[in-house]
Amino acid sequence: xTSLLLGLLLAAPDAGVLLSRPVAISxxxxxxxxxESRALYSGHAKAQRDTMTMTCDFLEVFFTPASDVQRIxxxxxxxxxxxxREAWGDxxxxxxxxxxxTLHGNPRGKQGPREVEGEVVTFVTGIDKLTVTKAHSRVKExxxxxVSIDADLLTLEGTRNEAKWTGHVRAVKAKTILVAPEVxxxxxxxxxxxxxxxxxxVEVTEGDRWARxxxxxxxxxxxxxxVTGKPQAKQGKxxxxxxxxxxxxxxxxxxxxxxxxxxxxxxxxxx
Numbered sequence: 616x617t618s619l620l621l622g623l624l625l626a627a628p629d630a631g632v633l634l635s636r637p638v639a640i641s642x643x644x645x646x647x648x649x650x651e652s653r654a655l656y657s658g659h660a661k662a663q664r665d666t667m668t669m670t671c672d673f674l675e676v677f678f679t680p681a682s683d684v685q686r687i688x689x690x691x692x693x694x695x696x697x698x699x700r701e702a703w704g705d706x707x708x709x710x711x712x713x714x715x716x717t718l719h720g721n722p723r724g725k726q727g728p729r730e731v732e733g734e735v736v737t738f739v740t741g742i743d744k745l746t747v748t749k750a751h752s753r754v755k756e757x758x759x760x761x762v763s764i765d766a767d768l769l770t771l772e773g774t775r776n777e778a779k780w781t782g783h784v785r786a787v788k789a790k791t792i793l794v795a796p797e798v799x800x801x802x803x804x805x806x807x808x809x810x811x812x813x814x815x816x817v818e819v820t821e822g823d824r825w826a827r828x829x830x831x832x833x834x835x836x837x838x839x840x841x842v843t844g845k846p847q848a849k850q851g852k853x854x855x856x857x858x859x860x861x862x863x864x865x866x867x868x869x870x871x872x873x874x875x876x877x878x879x880x881x882x883x884x885x886x
Contacts, residue, residue: 636711638664638684640674652678662687662709667697667716667740669707684711693718695738700745701725702736714740722747726771728806729778733769745771750780762788762808762835764800776802786811786833791821791840791864793831809835817842819862824850824869826860838864846871853878 643658656674663669672691679685687709695702695716705720716738718724723732726745733747750769752762767782778800780786786793786800795813803809811833819826819840829844840862842848848860850869857871 636664636714638662638687638711640676642674652680652682660689662689664709664711665714665740667695669693669695669709669716671707686710697738697740698743699727700738700743702738702745704736716740724771729771729802731769731771743772762786762800762811764798766798778802784813788835789865791819791862793817793819793833793840795831811835821862821864824848826862828860840864
């Protein structure tokens, strides 16, 4: 195995001081292209920087004129670990100065027990945060118990036990569907979603009933979903307005506070 401190790889005696964040590399094979300020590692390649470890099939390392590590491109079976965060993908790019790792090619990310997939997975070394674009939940629970959420962007905050979904958010549990511009999901200690807060114009549907309003608060274990902010509701042919609409998912029960009710009647053509 070839192993060395990357910052020293191409350094001349007067190359200057190393970055404060050196990167260690190991691989089966190493090729150095000094004139191009780059090196290629292949076969069981591994890079370590601070708390992050990344493994893959191939690593290409680019250097600054001072021979400090500037950028790393990883290809083939990329797997990165930093604390309780993990990410997988076909290809990744790591910027040493910022500590930002970006994964492409069927990427998926995991923070604690929460796992998602999307178009791009990004995290910064040493910061308990992970973002996923075009995010889709990866869930292991039975279909009628799980909460699946899709959105344009997901931000996982590990220290807060919450995830923020923004842009065309669609949350589904069994037959209940919630759509909104922004959703924050809170997790219990086992990583299961126990509460969902939606903002910015919410619509909830389940079978032949729906509710609309500015905000929604969904207590997942109890199956209770409360819509506020000029809410409206419909069940069958009955439409209702009020100050607060409460769904109990999986049941036919719907409650509207301070309700105004309109019952739709089929119009018959008069001859």
